[in-house]
Amino acid sequence: MDQAVSSSNELVFAPLGGAGEIGMNLAIYGLGDSRHCKWIAVDLGVAFAGDDLPGIDLILPDIRYLIQERDNLLGLVLTHAHEDHFGALIDLWPRLKVPLYATQFTAALLQAKREGEPGAPDIPVNVVPLGGRFGLGPFDIELVSMAHSIPESNALIIRTPLGAVLHTGDWKIDPTPVIGPPTDETKLRALGNEGCLAVIGDSTNAYREGRSPSETDVAACLGELIRSAPRRVAVTTFASNVTRLRAVAKAAAGEREVVLVGRAMDRIVQVARETGYLEGVQDFRSVDVYGHLPVEKVVALCTGSQGEARAALARIAQDEHPDVAFSPGDRVIFSSRAIPGNEKAVMRVINGLVAQGIEVITDRTHLVHVSGHPRIEELKELIGWVRPQILIPVHGEPLHMAEHAALARRCGVRRVLTCRDGELVRLAPGPPEKIDELPAGRLYKDGALLVSAEERTVADRRRLGFGGIVSVALAVSHRGDLVGDPRVMTTGVPETDAHGNRIEDLAYEAAVEALESMPRAQRRDPDALAEGVRRAVRAALAAVWNKKPTCHVHVLQL
Ligand SMILES: [Zn+2]
Numbered sequence: 085m086d087q088a089v090s091s092s093n094e095l096v097f098a099p100l101g102g103a104g105e106i107g108m109n110l111a112i113y114g115l116g117d118s119r120h121c122k123w124i125a126v127d128l129g130v131a132f133a134g135d136d137l138p139g140i141d142l143i144l145p146d147i148r149y150l151i152q153e154r155d156n157l158l159g160l161v162l163t164h165a166h167e168d169h170f171g172a173l174i175d176l177w178p179r180l181k182v183p184l185y186a187t188q189f190t191a192a193l194l195q196a197k198r199e200g201e202p203g204a205p206d207i208p209v210n211v212v213p214l215g216g217r218f219g220l221g222p223f224d225i226e227l228v229s230m231a232h233s234i235p236e237s238n239a240l241i242i243r244t245p246l247g248a249v250l251h252t253g254d255w256k257i258d259p260t261p262v263i264g265p266p267t268d269e270t271k272l273r274a275l276g277n278e279g280c281l282a283v284i285g286d287s288t289n290a291y292r293e294g295r296s297p298s299e300t301d302v303a304a305c306l307g308e309l310i311r312s313a314p315r316r317v318a319v320t321t322f323a324s325n326v327t328r329l330r331a332v333a334k335a336a337a338g339e340r341e342v343v344l345v346g347r348a349m350d351r352i353v354q355v356a357r358e359t360g361y362l363e364g365v366q367d368f369r370s371v372d373v374y375g376h377l378p379v380e381k382v383v384a385l386c387t388g389s390q391g392e393a394r395a396a397l398a399r400i401a402q403d404e405h406p407d408v409a410f411s412p413g414d415r416v417i418f419s420s421r422a423i424p425g426n427e428k429a430v431m432r433v434i435n436g437l438v439a440q441g442i443e444v445i446t447d448r449t450h451l452v453h454v455s456g457h458p459r460i461e462e463l464k465e466l467i468g469w470v471r472p473q474i475l476i477p478v479h480g481e482p483l484h485m486a487e488h489a490a491l492a493r494r495c496g497v498r499r500v501l502t503c504r505d506g507e508l509v510r511l512a513p514g515p516p517e518k519i520d521e522l523p524a525g526r527l528y529k530d531g532a533l534l535v536s537a538e539e540r541t542v543a544d545r546r547r548l549g550f551g552g553i554v555s556v557a558l559a560v561s562h563r564g565d566l567v568g569d570p571r572v573m574t575t576g577v578p579e580t581d582a583h584g585n586r587i588e589d590l591a592y593e594a595a596v597e598a599l600e601s602m603p604r605a606q607r608r609d610p611d612a613l614a615e616g617v618r619r620a621v622r623a624a625l626a627a628v629w630n631k632k633p634t635c636h637v638h639v640l641q642l
Pocket residue numbers: 164166232233254456
């Protein structure tokens with residue numbers, strides 16, 4: 085093959101988020117050569133931070149590569165409106181300002197989210213119909229409806245002169261999904277007949293045997309539990325799971341009023357009504373009527389299924405909600421499962437409720453939740469329909485992706501490749517191969533700011549959480565003699581040692597002793613003096629405490 089021709093016409097793929105973690109999904113596809121590519125991006129999501137990142141709520145993909153390539157970026161296509169796929173838009177889209185494509189529900193939810201965040205930028209969206217097809221430069225993109233746990237989840241068929249790629253997005257096979265069309269088997273089979281170069285696919289449940297149950301069965305179980313409840317019922321679920329909201333409403337119809345508790349619930353219900361997903365469902369009531377309804381006439385739909393401290397359910401469990409309280413004998417249903425990292429927070433809420441005598445029902449004992457992601461038999465079925473030459477697992481931690489890769493090999497996919505965030509893979513021509521490493525990483529949302537994960541900020545915060553901080557302020561003359569009394573302050577350090585000596589006094593003595601034992605030349609150099617004192621204070625505290633705090637020494641030379 086003519087090398088010059090082949091290298092100037094390559095189809096490449098790179099995950100910039102979501103390959104190696106569940107969350108912050110961002111994938112890019114490029115056509116061109118290694119020096120000049122036209123790109124499209126798929127999704128721009130967040131991941132949720134756990135206790136290991138103190139003070140951080142959200143993790144976003146580092147998009148410095150896309151910023152650098154902005155002139156070659158033709159568009160950003162959203163597969164669906166879950167936070168791990170579109171949650172970074174408000175923060176990051178202004179840095180790209182590329183044309184954005186999404187279906188109606190996703191676009192409406194983005195709009196509602198922007199309205200709820202003062203100062204959020206205006207983000208224009210090109211609305212694509214379900215199953216629609218559109219061109220972005222040399223890319224021909226077609227949406228494929230997939231069943232999932234939110235309305236309008238789409239896979240993308242990305243057709244190029246070098247072959248067609250199926251980017252699955254999040255999906256499952258549910259022949260009776262309650263809301264929206266089932267996974268479009270016909271279109272996927274047709275892609276298989278047309279010829280599919282590569283599948284870039286969801287690995288979330290690749291280690292789970294069998295098939296995930298249908299939303300219809302979950303709706304039946306929820307209905308049963310709501311109808312049989314002796315007193316109040318509350319259901320908590322991801323607000324975006326409109327299917328569950330509908331199931332609760334159907335079960336309550338004519339028997340109980342549905343009260344929405346939590347801002348995210350209000351927002352989704354408004355969007356779902358606008359887009360027709362709650363057609364035929366009775367009006368919901370706002371939270372202020374809750375207290376006036378008889379206990380057997382109410383079902384509350386609450387936010388907070390992930391144990392979020394500020395969401396409705398956690399506040400109710402702590403008896404801190406202004407409008408809503410539960411009492412013994414009430415029933416709370418978790419129509420959800422904790423996202424990895426949130427397990428402890430969820431257990432705290434459950435224990436808070438149980439301690440109040442409230443009956444808690446979870447998916448451990450009842451079919452009140454199913455995942456929106458494909459299990460092994462569903463993954464096999466998709467591979468059978470599409471028969472790709474290449475499969476690359478994404479949307480998973482390394483274990484999920486390895487399981488997905490092994491499964492694809494067992495199913496006879498000839499070329500299976502696993503890659504991580506930032507790895508650039510050539511899909512065609514020739515066998516798939518990693519050809520480059522792009523700048524990739526993580527950003528942390530820290531209050532109103534975005535900070536790079538490579539900055540010291542969060543690592544420092546973790547260190548402070550472990551060992552606290554000691555500050556020492558010293559004034560010395562030009563000759564290096566102490567002027568006045570040094571000041572010592574501690575934060576997050578024990579007050580006394582095992583013998584009852586005050587730790588601040590120990591730090592003070594260590595500082596003075598260090599200064600007095602230093603040669604005069606060192607005492608006259610403020611930096612050398614500070615460093616000597618810092619070491620002495622940390623060593624003195626380590627001797628009684630077995631920990632070394634962060635220590636700041638301020639030297640004022642008079
Ligand atoms: Zn999803």
